[in-house]
Amino acid sequence: MAPITVAHYLAVGAVMFVAGVLCMVTKRNALGVLMGVELVLNGANINFVAFGSKLLRAESLGLDGQFIALFVIVLAAGEAAVALAIALNFYNNHTTIDVDRADDLKG
Amino acid sequence: MMTLAGMDWHAIYFWLFALLTCGFALAVLFSANVVRMAFYLVLCLGASAGLFFLTGAEFVAAMQLMIYVGGTLVLLVFGVMLTAHSRFVSLRTPSGEWILALIAGSALLALLLSAALKVPDWVKANPDRAAISAADVEATTPIGMGFAGVRVDKLSQTDPQLLGGMSGYLLPFLIVSIHLLVVLIGAAYMARAKRRAAAVDEGAV
Amino acid sequence: MAELINLQILNRLLGWAGVDLPPSHLAGAVLAALVHGVILLGIVAVAAMFFIWAERKVAGRIQDRLGPTRVGGRFGWLQALADGIKLLSKEDVRPREADALLFRCAPYVSFAASFTAYLALPFSDGWVAQHINSAVFFILAVLGLEVFGVILAGYASGSKWSLFGAMRESAQVVSYEVPLGLCVVVPVFICGTMNLVTIGNMQTGWLTNWLVFHDPFTFAVFWVYFTCAIASVNRAPFDLAEAESELVAGFHTEYSGMRWCYFFMAEYGSMLLVSGLATILFFGGWHGPVPVFDMLGWSSMGGVLQYVAELAGAANFLIKAVVGVTVMIWVRWTLPRLRIDQVMTTCLKYCTPLAAVCFLGALGWQTGMFGLAAGPLWSPNQLMAVKQRGEYRESWVLKAEAAAAAEGSAAQAGRPAASGDRDEPDVSGETEPARSSATGAVGSPLSRKGGVG
Numbered sequence: 001m002a003p004i005t006v007a008h009y010l011a012v013g014a015v016m017f018v019a020g021v022l023c024m025v026t027k028r029n030a031l032g033v034l035m036g037v038e039l040v041l042n043g044a045n046i047n048f049v050a051f052g053s054k055l056l057r058a059e060s061l062g063l064d065g066q067f068i069a070l071f072v073i074v075l076a077a078g079e080a081a082v083a084l085a086i087a088l089n090f091y092n093n094h095t096t097i098d099v100d101r102a103d104d105l106k107g
Numbered sequence: 108m109m110t111l112a113g114m115d116w117h118a119i120y121f122w123l124f125a126l127l128t129c130g131f132a133l134a135v136l137f138s139a140n141v142v143r144m145a146f147y148l149v150l151c152l153g154a155s156a157g158l159f160f161l162t163g164a165e166f167v168a169a170m171q172l173m174i175y176v177g178g179t180l181v182l183l184v185f186g187v188m189l190t191a192h193s194r195f196v197s198l199r200t201p202s203g204e205w206i207l208a209l210i211a212g213s214a215l216l217a218l219l220l221s222a223a224l225k226v227p228d229w230v231k232a233n234p235d236r237a238a239i240s241a242a243d244v245e246a247t248t249p250i251g252m253g254f255a256g257v258r259v260d261k262l263s264q265t266d267p268q269l270l271g272g273m274s275g276y277l278l279p280f281l282i283v284s285i286h287l288l289v290v291l292i293g294a295a296y297m298a299r300a301k302r303r304a305a306a307v308d309e310g311a312v
Numbered sequence: 313m314a315e316l317i318n319l320q321i322l323n324r325l326l327g328w329a330g331v332d333l334p335p336s337h338l339a340g341a342v343l344a345a346l347v348h349g350v351i352l353l354g355i356v357a358v359a360a361m362f363f364i365w366a367e368r369k370v371a372g373r374i375q376d377r378l379g380p381t382r383v384g385g386r387f388g389w390l391q392a393l394a395d396g397i398k399l400l401s402k403e404d405v406r407p408r409e410a411d412a413l414l415f416r417c418a419p420y421v422s423f424a425a426s427f428t429a430y431l432a433l434p435f436s437d438g439w440v441a442q443h444i445n446s447a448v449f450f451i452l453a454v455l456g457l458e459v460f461g462v463i464l465a466g467y468a469s470g471s472k473w474s475l476f477g478a479m480r481e482s483a484q485v486v487s488y489e490v491p492l493g494l495c496v497v498v499p500v501f502i503c504g505t506m507n508l509v510t511i512g513n514m515q516t517g518w519l520t521n522w523l524v525f526h527d528p529f530t531f532a533v534f535w536v537y538f539t540c541a542i543a544s545v546n547r548a549p550f551d552l553a554e555a556e557s558e559l560v561a562g563f564h565t566e567y568s569g570m571r572w573c574y575f576f577m578a579e580y581g582s583m584l585l586v587s588g589l590a591t592i593l594f595f596g597g598w599h600g601p602v603p604v605f606d607m608l609g610w611s612s613m614g615g616v617l618q619y620v621a622e623l624a625g626a627a628n629f630l631i632k633a634v635v636g637v638t639v640m641i642w643v644r645w646t647l648p649r650l651r652i653d654q655v656m657t658t659c660l661k662y663c664t665p666l667a668a669v670c671f672l673g674a675l676g677w678q679t680g681m682f683g684l685a686a687g688p689l690w691s692p693n694q695l696m697a698v699k700q701r702g703e704y705r706e707s708w709v710l711k712a713e714a715a716a717a718a719e720g721s722a723a724q725a726g727r728p729a730a731s732g733d734r735d736e737p738d739v740s741g742e743t744e745p746a747r748s749s750a751t752g753a754v755g756s757p758l759s760r761k762g763g764v765g
Contacts (some may be wrong), residue, residue, distance in 0.1 A: 049162050
């Protein structure tokens with residue numbers, strides 16, 4: 001079995017990132033879009049932590065990778081709260097959660 | 108002979124968690140039912156916390172489980188249940204959109220993977236791996252000190268120019284905490300029940 | 313030490329079985345892992361059975377009844393087994409409206425979360441399945457995942473009562489994580505570590521060394537912790553998610569038989585877990601009110617005597633944790649259930665501010681702000697000579713230091729010991745080399761095989 005390198009973690013991060021982006025693009029449910037955002041953020045987090053790991057690389061990013069990952073986690077919590085409030089507001093006003101129906105400003 | 112030393116436990120656990128993470132990420136993507144999507148997302152993020160443990164970032168992994176999985180996703184599931192009318196549980200995406208999205212997505216994935224595999228430094232295993240003990244990657248206290256403004260992990264830095272920027276993450280930490288307060292107030296304001304105002308108006312009339 | 317002796321016992325057993333394995337053979341490691349896993353699972357399962365019996369017995373006594381008396385002779389001590397057999401033989405019903413996959417998964421999610429948290433819970437000095445440096449946060453985080461099982465069960469049942477129960481539960485658990493986290497931080501910053509083994513070992517000696525008696529604020533914060541812990545494991549008076557007078561049975565209305573049983577195993581498992589966490593954080597963990605084995609000197613003697621001391625420590629820990637669970641049972645059958653708004657008021661208006669005040673107070677006490685000497689209320693170290701606090705470090709750090717010291721003395725050159733920035737590596741170096749040569753080669757891959765090693 002080949003030893004695990006940073007590139008392996010990057011590949012996992014890339015799969016999560018792409019799955020998240022496709023979620024944001026294809027889902028019609030506003031909360032599905034939000035889940036896509038969470039996947040994207042987490043895919044990026046895997047990259048940060050992998051680059052910061054002393055186990056995987058001799059010349060690693062050090063603890064900065066973990067610091068940034070922690071900030072991403074905390075900001076994602078804030079982002080989710082605001083996005084959820086927006087989604088619930090949208091649901092209250094339009095009685096639907098389908099983002100394709102949010103076309104009030106369409107000319 | 109199969110011995111402990113002969114087994115690459117890191118690789119075994121990596122493949123386990125990597126397959127779980129990727130599999131459930133794709134399950135989130137391809138599932139149409141929003142409640143199942145939330146369930147798969149929980150499992151996906153939990154498995155990625157396992158990946159964090161493997162890289163030695165124990166504190167980040169615990170935080171991932173606590174804030175992300177235990178906090179953010181509970182909130183998300185709460186939102187799902189508040190809006191889970193039967194007609195919104197499964198919203199189908201037209202297949203034309205799927206085809207376009209999959210083409211673009213696989214192109215993006217190919218780009219990212221080729222970028223990840225092209226840098227020689229990233230595909231090279233760490234030669235000193237065996238010499239690193241668990242105590243060397245222990246980082247909970249240095250992370251705490253870093254948030255308080257002291258980078259105890261960079262004390263060996265001698266370049267005075269680099270040392271100048273070594274004040275840690277105290278300012279970002281404060282900004283994030285203020286930001287969270289703003290988010291708290293803003294989310295509460297936005298998500299408040301509007302019907303009460305209408306009821307008061309009707310009562311006045 | 314425990315690992316080494318376990319390994320010797322294992323080798324002896326294998327020798328009896330006629331199998332001769334080198335110490336580092338994979339089969340041995342897998343066997344050891346299985347044995348440890350089964351022991352841990354056994355503790356959780358037996359504890360759940362014991363608590364079911366205790367709950368019925370205590371409830372009976374509180375309501376002036378006898379409780380179970382017949383099954384298994386006196387005291388009805390086999391009642392839990394009879395209940396288990398009854399549940400096993402029941403039909404596994406699934407409503408037609410239910411989401412089949414999620415309905416089936418939900419009990420296992422709950423139980424797995426509750427059981428996984430035991431990974432990081434030490435039962436005695438160094439007796440922990442996985443040394444995790446931020447073990448306190450890990451346990452709290454994994455415990456918080458239990459709510460997903462409840463939410464999934466509530467949603468997937470396709471019943472209004474279940475959904476109401478699940479929504480109450482999610483709101484409650486998310487709210488109570490805030491004061492719970494604040495309470496747990498107090499012992500953590502007094503000890504300066506999140507490693508539970510180290511926190512437990514810092515309270516060695518007489519009961520005055522327990523953190524609950526460290527200062528008035530830790531004493532107060534323990535009660536806040538206990539209240540929040542009851543709420544976070546959904547016990548009465550906070551069991552809004554399964555309020556039988558309002559919601560039939562809440563989230564598990566539609567469950568029957570073995571799946572229902574898993575929810576209950578999860579509940580009793582997390583009760584024991586939060587009690588065990590309270591024991592380590594506030595009540596000295598495996599260090600008893602009277603340090604018998606420290607006085608005899610067994611706990612630092614090495615060999616079988618130390619193993620016996622550690623075993624007694626584990627028993628001590630379990631007794632304290634069971635007392636905590638018994639208090640939870642007592643509370644359940646004494647207090648009436650709160651309303652949902654009262655639950656939220658308790659959390660946001662009382663528990664959170666109290667925890668925050670205790671946090672600041674303990675911080676002030678620790679920095680000597682109140683004009684009193686920083687440190688414990690009494691000076692218990694006069695009662696018996698104990699080691700300095702700085703000498704207590706995670707056992708695997710000690711091991712790594714010892715290995716590094718041994719390596720350094722063997723090589724007499726090259727790079728200095730890996731733990732140069734830590735204080736006094738030579739102290740452990742002069743006592744440890746005999747141990748480290750054995751444990752470094754054999755014990756550490758066993759104990760850390762799942763980790764980064």
